Amino acid sequence: MSSLEELRSIALSARRSGRKVKAKAPDNRIAFLFLAPWLIGLIGFTLGPMLASLYLSFTHYNLLKSPLADPPPWIGLGNYSKMFADPRFWNSLRVTVEYVVVSVPILLALALGLAVLLDRGLRGLAFYRSVLYLPSLLGGSVAVAILWRQVFGKDGIVNAVLGLFGIDGPGWIGDPHYALGTIMVLHIWTFGSPMVIFLAGLRQIPDMYYEAAQVDGASRWRRFRSITLPLLTPIIFFNLVLQVIFAFQTFTQAYVVSGGSGGPANSTMFLTLFLYRIGFLQYDMGYASAIAWFLLMVIAIFTAVNFLLSRFWVFYDD
Amino acid sequence: MTTERLQDPGTADPVDRPSAPRPIRSRESLLRRQRAATAGKHLGLIALSLVMIYPLVWLVVSSFKPNDEIFRNLSIFTTNLTVENYVNGWNDLQFPFGVFLLNSTIISVGAILGNLISCSLAAYAFARLRFRGRSLLFATMLATIMLPVQVVLVPQFTIFKELGWLNTFLPLIVPKFLATDAFFVFLMVQFLRALPNELFEAARIDGAGHFRSYGQIALPLMLPALATTAIFTFIWTWSDFFGPLIYLRVPDKFPVSVALKGFLDAQSSSDYGSMFAMSVVSLLPLFIIFLVGQRYLVKGIATTGIK
Numbered sequence: 001m002s003s004l005e006e007l008r009s010i011a012l013s014a015r016r017s018g019r020k021v022k023a024k025a026p027d028n029r030i031a032f033l034f035l036a037p038w039l040i041g042l043i044g045f046t047l048g049p050m051l052a053s054l055y056l057s058f059t060h061y062n063l064l065k066s067p068l069a070d071p072p073p074w075i076g077l078g079n080y081s082k083m084f085a086d087p088r089f090w091n092s093l094r095v096t097v098e099y100v101v102v103s104v105p106i107l108l109a110l111a112l113g114l115a116v117l118l119d120r121g122l123r124g125l126a127f128y129r130s131v132l133y134l135p136s137l138l139g140g141s142v143a144v145a146i147l148w149r150q151v152f153g154k155d156g157i158v159n160a161v162l163g164l165f166g167i168d169g170p171g172w173i174g175d176p177h178y179a180l181g182t183i184m185v186l187h188i189w190t191f192g193s194p195m196v197i198f199l200a201g202l203r204q205i206p207d208m209y210y211e212a213a214q215v216d217g218a219s220r221w222r223r224f225r226s227i228t229l230p231l232l233t234p235i236i237f238f239n240l241v242l243q244v245i246f247a248f249q250t251f252t253q254a255y256v257v258s259g260g261s262g263g264p265a266n267s268t269m270f271l272t273l274f275l276y277r278i279g280f281l282q283y284d285m286g287y288a289s290a291i292a293w294f295l296l297m298v299i300a301i302f303t304a305v306n307f308l309l310s311r312f313w314v315f316y317d318d
Numbered sequence: 319m320t321t322e323r324l325q326d327p328g329t330a331d332p333v334d335r336p337s338a339p340r341p342i343r344s345r346e347s348l349l350r351r352q353r354a355a356t357a358g359k360h361l362g363l364i365a366l367s368l369v370m371i372y373p374l375v376w377l378v379v380s381s382f383k384p385n386d387e388i389f390r391n392l393s394i395f396t397t398n399l400t401v402e403n404y405v406n407g408w409n410d411l412q413f414p415f416g417v418f419l420l421n422s423t424i425i426s427v428g429a430i431l432g433n434l435i436s437c438s439l440a441a442y443a444f445a446r447l448r449f450r451g452r453s454l455l456f457a458t459m460l461a462t463i464m465l466p467v468q469v470v471l472v473p474q475f476t477i478f479k480e481l482g483w484l485n486t487f488l489p490l491i492v493p494k495f496l497a498t499d500a501f502f503v504f505l506m507v508q509f510l511r512a513l514p515n516e517l518f519e520a521a522r523i524d525g526a527g528h529f530r531s532y533g534q535i536a537l538p539l540m541l542p543a544l545a546t547t548a549i550f551t552f553i554w555t556w557s558d559f560f561g562p563l564i565y566l567r568v569p570d571k572f573p574v575s576v577a578l579k580g581f582l583d584a585q586s587s588s589d590y591g592s593m594f595a596m597s598v599v600s601l602l603p604l605f606i607i608f609l610v611g612q613r614y615l616v617k618g619i620a621t622t623g624i625k
Contacts, residue, residue, distance in 0.1 A: 003504050007460045010453055030528050031449035038440035038459070038503065041496025046462050049473035056472055067476055114366075117359060124360070130612060131367040137608050137615070138374070141557040142575045143597035146582065147377050150590070155389040157376060189370065193619050200620030242464070249466050252559040252575075259582055275468055280564055285472045292468040299466055 002197075004238045057289035064283055072286060079290035089291070091266050092274040093298070095180060099270065100247045100302075103184040108239055111191040115198035116228060120210075129199065133192035145186070145256035149173050152182040173257060176265040183253050183268060194239045201235040202228070233314045241306050248299050251276070271295050381594040388590050404599070407592030411580045412569045415596055422556055422573035425490050429555040430548045432494030433502050437547060438540065440497045441506030442532045446518060456507075462500045467560075475564060489565045490555070502547045505618060509543035510536060546618035549611040553604060574600040 032039075057079055061072035083089050114132060118125050138144050151157050154171035162169040172178040205228065213223045251272040254262065262269030262277070271291065279288030372394075379394040381403055387396070408415045443449070444456055478489040497503055517539070521531045537544070559575040566572060569580075578600055581593035608615070 003460045003463050003501075006504070007457060010457050010460075014453065027447035027528070028449045031443045031447040031452075034439045034443035034447065034528070034532070035455070036439075037436040037495060038497035041436070041493060041498045042458070042462070044477075045474060045493050045496060045498050046465065046470055049470035049477070050465075052473035052476075053469055053471070061472075063475075066480065068480065117363070122356075122359065124363075128363050128367060129616070130608075131371060133615075134374070134608060135370055137553060138601055138604055140554075141601060141604065142559050142578045143377075143600045144374075146578060146593060146597055147373055149582075151373050151376075155392075157373065157392055160392045196616055196619045245464050245466070249468070252557075255559070255563075256579065256582070260579075272468060275471075276560075276564075279472060285476075289472045292466075292471060296466055296469045303464075 002235075002238045002242075004241055005234070053289040053292055056286055057293050059286045061286040061289070062283050063279070063285045075286070079287045080294075082287060083290055083294065088266065088269070088274065092262075092269045092271045095267065095269055096248060096271045097298075099180060099184060099187075099250065100244055103187040104240070104243045104247050106184075107188045107191045108194055108236065108243060110188065111194035111239070112198050112232070112236065114191070115195045115202055116224065118195075118199060119202040129192075129196065133196060136190040136192035139186065139190035140252060142252060142256050145253050148182060148186050148253070148257055152178075152185075174264055176263075176267040179258065179264055179267045183250075183257055186253055186257070187247065187250070194243065197239055198232065198235060201232055205231050230315045234316060237306070237310050237314045241303055244302050244306065245299055248272075248295065248302070271298075377594055378598055381591065381598045383591065385589060385591040388594070403591035403595035406589070407595040407599075410589065410592045410596070411577055413572075415574075415577070415599060417570060418572050418574045418577035419599070421487075421571060422575070425487050425562075425573055426552050426555045428487065428491035429494045430551045432491060433497075433499055433547055433551045434544055436495050436497035437499065437502040438506055438537065438544065439532070440503045441510055442528075442536055444503065445507045445510035446531075446536070447528065459500050459503055462498075463504065471564075478565065483565075485566055485568050485571055487566075487571070490558075490561050494551075499551070502551070505546060506540060506543045509540055513539055542614065542617070545611065546614040549607055549614050550618055552607060556604060 056072065058074060058076060059072035060075050060078065061067065065072070118128055122128075135144075152172035153159075154169075154174070156172075158172065159169035170178060172182050209227050209231075210223055213227060218226065249272060250270055254268050254270040254273050255276075258264075258268040258273075262273050272295070275288050275291040275295070278284050278291065375394055376392070379396065380388045382399045382401065383391075383396060383403075384398060384400055385403070387398060411418075440459075444452065444459070474489075474493075478484060481488075483489050483492075513536075517535055518531055521535055526534070556573075557575060558573075559579075562573050562576045566576065569577075572580075574596075578593075578596060581589075581596065
């Protein structure tokens with residue numbers, strides 16, 4: 001069960017039971033000891049900083065000054081009004097949303113298609129799974145992002161292949177029309193990990209469903225449409241939610257492929273990269289905090305919409 | 319479906335549709351059709367695998383080519399191989415590449431230790447203890463998995479700056495000892511829940527407290543989950559770029575990820591050979607882990623739905 005499924009079932013059972021009589025909890029003290037490191041981390045490094053960054057987003061906080069000796073002045077919605085008036089911000093939002101909306105569905109479709117292709121007794125499954133998974137494992141590294149710059153460079157492999165068909169390809173990385181596309185391809189290249197999740201899900205579907213359908217003369221496509229797909233919708237949904245959340249946080253690839261600039265012409269200036277440049281190169285940490293909270297809100301909205309839409313297409317057996 | 323498209327049209331029998339009622343003689347042609355479909359599947363998969371892997375193979379081969387040949391000849395078949403890129407690349411940056419490898423290793427080992435200890439403790443509490451507020455805390459833990467790091471970034475940076483921890487490995491290691499990677503708490507909870515309750519009952523009847531039961535029953539039985547945690551922590555920490563980029567500003571503290579960026583900054587030199595060679599060096603540990611730990615990787619992804 002994925003973390004999201006777990007959250008969903010907690011929410012469901014809370015709704016069902018309402019506020020029941022508290023069960024006896026004999027392990028309170030010892031549990032506190034076991035949980036102590038996690039609780040300190042939760043308060044000190046997660047919840048505390050979350051609230052602090054919300055507060056800082058309403059201040060003018062320059063990184064070079066110590067916030068304790070010299071508290072940052074409160075400027076109300078100043079950072080937010082600056083943000084909404086900033087064309088660079090809107091450009092970053094557009095770039096990021098475009099990246100997520102285009103690459104995640106393609107990534108998941110490929111992952112699902114290959115998982116179905118590999119499922120059920122195809123010889124060499126382990127081999128193909130390994131080979132297709134390897135890019136997911138290496139895809140987050142700086143080395144692969146560096147490699148990508150060369151693969152899509154003017155003299156790179158992609159143009160060499162296009163050259164075979166008589167096409168004179170552009171320098172993809174340096175062209176504002178294509179640079180974002182190369183980062184999307186890099187992301188799609190890592191479809192292996194959701195594929196592994198789909199494969200595990202496919203294994204849960206009982207063989208007898210397919211056997212029964214075959215007896216009834218259902219075609220391959222029909223079996224996929226009427227058995228595989230509906231039973232897999234919860235896993236597709238959870239993959240979708242998580243991949244969207246993670247894709248919004250892409251940083252390394254955009255940074256390295258653009259050489260840290262978000263260029264050419266800001267075409268790869270992801271929100272995360274924009275935030276980094278505002279906060280850590282211009283030291284405007286108040287503004288950076290506002291961008292961070294805006295990013296959180298965007299992710300929350302996308303996730304909420306995903307959950308709302310899931311009523312119409314996700315099929316639960318429970 | 320894709321299989322139909324991949325299949326060679328010459329070998330497929332267009333008349334023999336699975337939904338149509340079949341005369342007896344077509345059994346053989348059905349078999350032939352299935353065999354052709356399987357062959358087509360394999361062909362397609364092999365082609366796709368090649369496309370997926372080609373950039374990586376090209377990277378490795380190019381790292382052994384003389385610098386002036388890398389882009390003149392993009393083929394991966396070449397006889398003109400040399401290790402000079404590795405020799406040059408090792409000393410191309412401000413410090414020998416070994417320094418960066420060592421830094422990455424220290425940070426990774428610290429992070430692994432931290433995650434193993436802190437996450438297993440928290441997981442034991444969630445999986446085996448009954449305490450007030452368990453559901454709420456557990457739900458909070460799950461929610462933090464999905465929290466974007468950017469939203470805690472500025473205050474965390476301030477904390478580490480005020481502590482005087484900038485340009486040390488501490489900001490990258492200490493949070494791991496406080497179970498901030500909640501993924502792994504969840505992974506271990508899943509694993510612990512699947513263990514038979516009787517084991518823990520027996521220990522309790524024998525008078526073992528929870529710490530003994532954690533150390534002598536849970537931990538040894540959890541080895542596969544601990545291995546998965548160690549492997550994923552290693553991969554993420556080794557590849558992590560953002561953390562070191564903001565916390566480490568002095569070159570002698572750089573891990574390989576940030577050090578590699580140095581090759582891009584010094585692009586005027588256009589020494590692609592050295593850059594490729596050190597890229598390969600930086601990927602090698604990940605590749606070895608991939609070969610050794612595949613079983614745990616696949617299981618880890620499948621049970622938690624992590625990246």
